[in-house]
Amino acid sequence: MEPVSTYFLSDLPTRKQFVEALIDRGIDPNSPAGVWLTQATAYHRHAWRVRTATDAAVAWAVEAVGTADRLTVAAIALADRFGQLRHPAFAGCGTGDRGRRDGPAWDAAIAEAAIRVAGHFGVLRATPEGAVVYHDGPDTLTLQPELIPAALLRAIAAEGMRRCVGLPDEVSGVGMDVQPPDLPNWAAAYNRYAC
Numbered sequence: 453m454e455p456v457s458t459y460f461l462s463d464l465p466t467r468k469q470f471v472e473a474l475i476d477r478g479i480d481p482n483s484p485a486g487v488w489l490t491q492a493t494a495y496h497r498h499a500w501r502v503r504t505a506t507d508a509a510v511a512w513a514v515e516a517v518g519t520a521d522r523l524t525v526a527a528i529a530l531a532d533r534f535g536q537l538r539h540p541a542f543a544g545c546g547t548g549d550r551g552r553r554d555g556p557a558w559d560a561a562i563a564e565a566a567i568r569v570a571g572h573f574g575v576l577r578a579t580p581e582g583a584v585v586y587h588d589g590p591d592t593l594t595l596q597p598e599l600i601p602a603a604l605l606r607a608i609a610a611e612g613m614r615r616c617v618g619l620p621d622e623v624s625g626v627g628m629d630v631q632p633p634d635l636p637n638w639a640a641a642y643n644r645y646a647c
Contacts, residue, residue: 464493465500466546466554501561505529505545506569509562512541516598522569523593527586529566530574531600533559533623535607539600563625576608577629582640584608587629597645605645612638 464470470493471481479486509528513520532539538548542562546554574588584595584605595605611623616635630638 463496463500465497465504467494467497470497498557498561498564501545501558502564502568505542505558505562505565508545509541509565509569512539513599523574523586523588523591524599526566526570526574526588527593527595528599529562529569530576530586530626531595531604531608532562533626534611535604537601537603539604575627575629576612578609578612578634578637578641580637580640582637582644584612584641584645602645606642609638609641609645613642 464473467490470490471486474481474486474489479489481487481490506525506529509525510520513524513528517524528539528541532542536550538545538550538558542548542558545562546552546558549555550559570588574586576584576586578584584600586593586595595608597605600608611621611626612628612630613635614620614622615628615630616632616638618632
């Protein structure tokens with residue numbers, strides 16, 4: 453029998469790696485013990501993804517706009533909640549594809565990263581000029597295409613229009629300053645960020 457590594461299995465970043473490590477140790481991952489171990493260590497994998505997502509947003513912000521302040525990093529993570537595409541900051545997180553098997557796990561980690569950085573989610577709103585802004589208490593950040601890709605800005609504007617006309621939210625858990633009279637602002641933002 454080969455020697456078993458002494459590192460903690462809970463430190464493995466993906467479920468797939470964890471299951472492979474169980475098999476390497478002769479534990480059937482579908483046995484009651486294997487299922488229990490996989491479930492018991494899930495939070496550790498989530499915490500690793502949150503740290504990875506935070507680090508990715510910080511690194512991308514510094515590279516793209518020269519700053520990684522709390523508001524910028526939170527806005528990047530929040531913008532990732534919209535549309536079908538991942539924000540480029542998170543391309544290296546898992547498969548980097550929201551539609552793949554690991555997409556929901558990374559969605560949750562990226563959302564938690566935004567909350568941990570900002571303390572909470574701020575509020576998105578559109579200005580009469582068609583700019584999308586992220587408002588967090590006394591601080592406001594105008595979301596520009598160099599920070600948030602135009603396709604994501606357009607998806608945010610589409611959600612604003614949906615809410616203004618009374619359609620159900622497509623993106624839940626995201627604060628948006630939306631009233632029916634704001635529809636022209638959100639429409640201007642949608643047009644401004646046309647792909």
